[in-house]
Amino acid sequence: MGKKTKLMMLGPPGAGKGTQAQRLASRMGIPQISTGDMLRAAKKSGSEMGKKAAEYMDKGHLVPDQVVIGIVEESLKSPDVADGFILDGFPRTVEQAEALDSLGIKLDAVLNIQVDEDVLVKRLGGRRACLTCGATYHVEHNPSKEEDICDKCGSETIQRDDDKPEAIRTRMGAYRGKTAPLIEFYRERGRLYDFDGAQSPDEVTAAIMSVIEE
Numbered sequence: 088m089g090k091k092t093k094l095m096m097l098g099p100p101g102a103g104k105g106t107q108a109q110r111l112a113s114r115m116g117i118p119q120i121s122t123g124d125m126l127r128a129a130k131k132s133g134s135e136m137g138k139k140a141a142e143y144m145d146k147g148h149l150v151p152d153q154v155v156i157g158i159v160e161e162s163l164k165s166p167d168v169a170d171g172f173i174l175d176g177f178p179r180t181v182e183q184a185e186a187l188d189s190l191g192i193k194l195d196a197v198l199n200i201q202v203d204e205d206v207l208v209k210r211l212g213g214r215r216a217c218l219t220c221g222a223t224y225h226v227e228h229n230p231s232k233e234e235d236i237c238d239k240c241g242s243e244t245i246q247r248d249d250d251k252p253e254a255i256r257t258r259m260g261a262y263r264g265k266t267a268p269l270i271e272f273y274r275e276r277g278r279l280y281d282f283d284g285a286q287s288p289d290e291v292t293a294a295i296m297s298v299i300e301e
């Protein structure tokens with residue numbers, strides 16, 4: 088089996104998807120593609136699909152599935168992705184995954200980073216932010232010198248509402264509801280690879296690389 092180069096990241100908020108996607112992109116020399124990036128590029132290019140997307144985006148509306156899929160098709164046929172790509176945030180639904188399949192774009196591996204809710208609550212719950220200068224801290228991994236005081240500007244640091252345990256559990260529930268069907272979709276097709284996101288980022292990268300290069 089050759090190297091896997093058509094990749095997709097899956098995992099809840101706080102699982103470290105973005106970090107892993109960035110590392111893979113630079114190690115493998117392939118682009119990391121988010122839906123937002125694709126839409127902005129299409130709008131700029133002025134293609135038919137780009138114009139359609141722009142109409143929705145300029146009004147602040149959600150771009151419908153059909154247009155998103157059209158833009159994904161354009162993006163994944165560009166020479167930039169001839170050596171592969173890492174999708175981040177697409178497909179988001181089983182319908183989008185089916186559309187990708189029907190375009191003849193077959194993902195080699197879907198990288199599913201699994202993290203327990205408790206680990207996530209601890210990880211995201213330890214974040215602190217300074218509202219004055221935007222500096223961020225973590226009570227365990229990157230604490231400020233003085234508790235609750237920003238090193239850079241001396242203001243008080245706070246826990247964002249988004250990072251409070253209740254909010255994290257709500258976000259996890261929403262994620263599970265939306266993506267569980269996608270996990271099964273790719274598992275049934277033998278393309279899903281699970282990774283333990285409770286490990287250190289280096290350990291997760293090593294595990295992913297061994298799957299990609301096998």
Ligand SMILES: [Zn+2]
Pocket residue numbers: 217218219220221222237238239240241242
């Ligand atoms: Zn500050």
